[in-house]
Amino acid sequence: MSGSSPAHTPAPHGGNPVLLAIGFISKLSGIAAALLIVISIGVTCQMIFIRFVLNGSTVWQTEGVTYMMVAATMLGLPYVQYLRGHVNVDLLPLLLPEFMRKGLALVVLLVTIAVVALMFWHGYHFWHEAWDWGETSNTPWNPKLWVPYLALPLGFGLYLLQLVADLIAVVFRVEEPFGLEPGATLADSVTEAAE
Amino acid sequence: AELRVSHQWSEGDVRHKVAQMVADEVAAADVDLTLQIFPSQSLFKAREQYKPLARGQVDAIILPLSYAGGLRNAYNLTLMPGLVKNHDHAARLNESPFMDEIEAIMAEDDIMVLVHGYLAGGFAGKDACIVAPEDVQGKQMRAAGKSFEQMLAGAGASIASMSSAEIYNAMQTGVLDAANTSSSSFVSYRIYEQVACFTPAGDYALWFMYQPMLMNKSVFDGLTEEQQTALMDAAAKAEAFYLEQAKAEDGEARQVFADNGVEIAEMTEEQFNAWREIAQETAYKAFLEGSPDGQRLLDLALSVE
Amino acid sequence: MDPLSLGAIVAFSTILVLFSGISVAAGLLVVSAGFLIVFDGASSLNLMPEVFFGKLDNFALLSIPMFIIMGAAIASTRAGADLYEALERWLTRVPGGLVISNLGACALFSAMSGSSPATCAAIGKMGIPEMRKRGYPDSVAAGSIAAGGTLGILIPPSVTMIVYGIATETSIGRLFLAGVLPGLLLVALFMAWSIYSTARSSDGSALIPTSYSWAQRFEILPRVLPFLAIILGVLYAMYGGIATPSETAAVGALLCLVIAMVIYSMWSPVAIWAVLRDSTRESVMILFIIGAAGVFSYMLSSLFITQSIAEWIGGMDVNRWVLMGMINLFLLIAGFFLPPVAVILMAAPILLPIITTAGFDPIWFAVVLTINMEIGLISPPVGLNLYVINGIAPDIKLKTILVGSLPYVGCMVVAIILLCLFPGIATWLPDMIMGAEL
Numbered sequence: 012m013s014g015s016s017p018a019h020t021p022a023p024h025g026g027n028p029v030l031l032a033i034g035f036i037s038k039l040s041g042i043a044a045a046l047l048i049v050i051s052i053g054v055t056c057q058m059i060f061i062r063f064v065l066n067g068s069t070v071w072q073t074e075g076v077t078y079m080m081v082a083a084t085m086l087g088l089p090y091v092q093y094l095r096g097h098v099n100v101d102l103l104p105l106l107l108p109e110f111m112r113k114g115l116a117l118v119v120l121l122v123t124i125a126v127v128a129l130m131f132w133h134g135y136h137f138w139h140e141a142w143d144w145g146e147t148s149n150t151p152w153n154p155k156l157w158v159p160y161l162a163l164p165l166g167f168g169l170y171l172l173q174l175v176a177d178l179i180a181v182v183f184r185v186e187e188p189f190g191l192e193p194g195a196t197l198a199d200s201v202t203e204a205a206e
Numbered sequence: 207a208e209l210r211v212s213h214q215w216s217e218g219d220v221r222h223k224v225a226q227m228v229a230d231e232v233a234a235a236d237v238d239l240t241l242q243i244f245p246s247q248s249l250f251k252a253r254e255q256y257k258p259l260a261r262g263q264v265d266a267i268i269l270p271l272s273y274a275g276g277l278r279n280a281y282n283l284t285l286m287p288g289l290v291k292n293h294d295h296a297a298r299l300n301e302s303p304f305m306d307e308i309e310a311i312m313a314e315d316d317i318m319v320l321v322h323g324y325l326a327g328g329f330a331g332k333d334a335c336i337v338a339p340e341d342v343q344g345k346q347m348r349a350a351g352k353s354f355e356q357m358l359a360g361a362g363a364s365i366a367s368m369s370s371a372e373i374y375n376a377m378q379t380g381v382l383d384a385a386n387t388s389s390s391s392f393v394s395y396r397i398y399e400q401v402a403c404f405t406p407a408g409d410y411a412l413w414f415m416y417q418p419m420l421m422n423k424s425v426f427d428g429l430t431e432e433q434q435t436a437l438m439d440a441a442a443k444a445e446a447f448y449l450e451q452a453k454a455e456d457g458e459a460r461q462v463f464a465d466n467g468v469e470i471a472e473m474t475e476e477q478f479n480a481w482r483e484i485a486q487e488t489a490y491k492a493f494l495e496g497s498p499d500g501q502r503l504l505d506l507a508l509s510v511e
Numbered sequence: 512m513d514p515l516s517l518g519a520i521v522a523f524s525t526i527l528v529l530f531s532g533i534s535v536a537a538g539l540l541v542v543s544a545g546f547l548i549v550f551d552g553a554s555s556l557n558l559m560p561e562v563f564f565g566k567l568d569n570f571a572l573l574s575i576p577m578f579i580i581m582g583a584a585i586a587s588t589r590a591g592a593d594l595y596e597a598l599e600r601w602l603t604r605v606p607g608g609l610v611i612s613n614l615g616a617c618a619l620f621s622a623m624s625g626s627s628p629a630t631c632a633a634i635g636k637m638g639i640p641e642m643r644k645r646g647y648p649d650s651v652a653a654g655s656i657a658a659g660g661t662l663g664i665l666i667p668p669s670v671t672m673i674v675y676g677i678a679t680e681t682s683i684g685r686l687f688l689a690g691v692l693p694g695l696l697l698v699a700l701f702m703a704w705s706i707y708s709t710a711r712s713s714d715g716s717a718l719i720p721t722s723y724s725w726a727q728r729f730e731i732l733p734r735v736l737p738f739l740a741i742i743l744g745v746l747y748a749m750y751g752g753i754a755t756p757s758e759t760a761a762v763g764a765l766l767c768l769v770i771a772m773v774i775y776s777m778w779s780p781v782a783i784w785a786v787l788r789d790s791t792r793e794s795v796m797i798l799f800i801i802g803a804a805g806v807f808s809y810m811l812s813s814l815f816i817t818q819s820i821a822e823w824i825g826g827m828d829v830n831r832w833v834l835m836g837m838i839n840l841f842l843l844i845a846g847f848f849l850p851p852v853a854v855i856l857m858a859a860p861i862l863l864p865i866i867t868t869a870g871f872d873p874i875w876f877a878v879v880l881t882i883n884m885e886i887g888l889i890s891p892p893v894g895l896n897l898y899v900i901n902g903i904a905p906d907i908k909l910k911t912i913l914v915g916s917l918p919y920v921g922c923m924v925v926a927i928i929l930l931c932l933f934p935g936i937a938t939w940l941p942d943m944i945m946g947a948e949l
């Protein structure tokens with residue numbers, strides 16, 4: 012009953028075009044996140060090379076890589092949701108009888124949607140404030156901060172989209188609540204295949 | 207009423223003691239006002255305190271004002287190489303028309319100054335002394351503040367950016383050849399174990415950073431007259447203590463480094479002027495490019511004797 | 512309401528919310544938002560993204576995806592099998608050579624991977640079937656790999672140590688060194704138990720070493736060279752003046768990707784994407800928890816709960832070892848349910864002032880905490896490594912894996928006791944290499 016199982020079970024779509032489209036966007040977002048991580052490897056190694064081999068100045072790399080990691084995290088959110096990779100503890104769902112499980116799944120999804128919407132909304136204002144002030148990071152590189160801050164509304168917005176898709180999937184029974192087999196219980200999960 | 211005060215330092219730091227002193231004095235005045243201090247970034251990260259203060263989400267902070275230089279370019283003048291010559295000069299600057307202008311900008315963000323204060327710093331070199339610009343040529347350096355990074359780069363140093371907490375490690379492994387930071391950071395991070403030479407803030411020091419205790423103005427205005435008086439009296443006492451401690455810290459750093467067998471170097475007036483010339487071509491120039499009103503403010507600051 | 516009762520309510524709400532099946536990160540955000548609205552007013556909610564961004568705005572976090580990529584890239588090749596095979600061919604005279612080789616390979620692999628599941632999967636894929644074929648009991652085959660995999664977060668590099676270093680502002684380089692000797696101690700304890708258990712439960716024939724010719728021994732050596740190159744390269748970069756620990760992680764990731772592609776011919780885009788996808792998935796999951804835990808600890812601090820709990824425990828007149836025992840029990844229980852990163856981020860700000868006041872070394876405590884988290888990885892209900900083993904060897908019953916892992920939990924408890932008796936096991940190496948602590 013570990014939330015983060017090593018197997019990948021992407022969000023099922025059941026042929027629904029909306030779910031397919033949202034899943035596709037989440038996948039693209041995930042690819043962008045992975046690329047940002049790969050680019051960070053390159054930039055960091057370039058920085059070490061400039062400093063250690065050429066004895067040169069490394070002004071923007073540390074800051075740039077940090078912002079890239081924030082962006083990778085934010086863009087990764089919808090994709091990891093799509094892959095069911097956000098770790099959770101499904102103790103209560105397994106204790107509940109099957110008919111109550113769907114209700115709990117809906118509540119959990121709605122609450123998650125609410126808090127992510129909150130982060131999206133205030134994240135947008137956080138970004139807009141920096142845009143409005145023309146705020147910079149005040150380092151020698153001195154980038155405009157609205158650029159890295161943009162990752163917040165963007166990431167939470169796409170995450171919201173995938174969560175809505177998941178809500179649709181549970182409502183229309185494209186996916187079982189919590190991705191659990193209909194008959195699954197706590198006892199099954201612990202002693203699974205025991206006998 | 208209860209005021210929440212945020213800052214980034216540990217409880218042993220002089221800046222915590224300043225906040226504590228204000229808190230204690232206000233408590234002693236018995237005007238139904240308490241200050242709750244959140245040290246060590248336990249509420250906000252160091253660089254992320256200005257906006258919450260402006261919005262009133264925290265009532266007071268102690269902040270190196272140049273941290274907010276990305277919001278208000280004028281604040282960068284509070285950490286400019288060679289602008290402040292020594293602690294007494296800094297104290298006169300606090301009372302000058304220049305500071306009035308800076309406070310006017312803060313007032314636009316609903317912020318006022320409770321306690322003025324500057325802290326000084328110096329340079330430390332792993333193998334050799336850093337006193338003149340030619341000493342940093344080809345060295346990997348870490349500096350505290352954008353303007354210092356610009357000046358050092360102008361003198362031919364290579365700049366590696368890292369937090370002051372990383373200096374010790376980076377010097378030990380050889381990533382860094384020299385560093386510039388405040389006297390208190392040099393001591394608290396035990397940099398004396400890693401360097402051969404230390405250039406403390408002496409008669410001529412380049413690095414002075416304005417680190418006042420700030421308060422949200424609307425919150426202050428909302429206090430009773432009694433509470434306001436108690437707060438301002440406490441702040442005045444703390445300001446005198448801050449100045450005295452700031453001077454003492456430089457002497458203490460010099461002593462600690464010397465006791466640990468580190469060579470102590472002094473910067474001469476000539477070397478100070480050479481640095482300032484480079485700073486004018488780099489840090490000052492970059493500052494003026496970013497600000498239409500910059501020249502007037504800079505002239506005001508330079509006019510303080 | 513006084514902060515302590517408020518703290519109890521927050522703790523209860525957090526447990527309730529997290530057990531509902533909501534993702535850990537979203538759950539932390541929900542609890543934070545709820546208490547901020549009630550006690551600081553709705554206007555304080557606009558700080559949440561700001562605090563969230565601030566937590567992630569930290570260069571040291573780069574090392575998390577990097578150390579995960581290192582493990583994932585190597586785990587995707589047959590390198591793990593090469594490693595234990597080479598060890599076995601050279602350990603011919605040692606009884607139980609195979610299980611010893613597997614545990615040794617886990618330790619070596621841990622020196623390249625920052626996370627536990629990758630270590631488990633890399634060695635277990637070939638190691639478990641091989642051990643079973645040679646007559647080792649299923650409980651030892653599965654338990655030793657599940658336990659050996661947990662070394663991934665103790666032997667450097669380690670994602671949990673990075674997170675601890677960031678949360679408590681302790682030197683990551685020092686934390687890494689502190690994990691080395693306790694890691695080796697655990698390996699030795701695991702080995703001892705494996706041999707004892709195998710000898711007891713079978714006729715002992717499984718322990719009879721297979722013999723190899725010298726040709727066979729030398730033939731496999733070139734295949735472990737890449738490992739040595741990676742480990743030495745990373746160590747040299749980290750302690751040799753080339754880069755800071757966070758930067759070194761990128762060098763390690765690059766080395767591992769290049770070696771996987773060049774030496775193990777991982778050229779197909781599908782294979783490369785699989786590595787990147789798995790690493791991105793695990794990293795983002797952890798980084799999201801880090802951001803959300805940042806908002807959670809802001810809430811705790813703003814409501815003055817953190818400070819009050821620390822004061823309250825500091826004011827209790829208990830023996831420091833009783834205190835340490837209580838802290839361990841708390842960590843153990845939290846570790847049963849929550850991933851290590853979440854436990855560290857939620858507990859460190861509260862526990863650190865307490866343990867330093869009680870006179871414990873934060874570096875030493877990091878090691879004790881990590882071993883507690885390792886226990887959580889091989890115990891129900893959320894034992895990540897148990898599920899990895901279950902995925903590798905589906906025909907071993909989960910119950911057998913569980914029962915097989917239990918004695919290794921015992922080994923970890925012994926290690927914690929030894930660490931309490933001899934703190935030098937953790938602190939000696941960092942002190943020797945980096946000088947006495949700041």
Ligand code: NA
Pocket residue numbers: 620621622623624625626662663664665666667668669
């Ligand atoms: Na490791």
Ligand code: NA
Pocket residue numbers: 846847848886887888889890891892893894895
């Ligand atoms: Na567990």
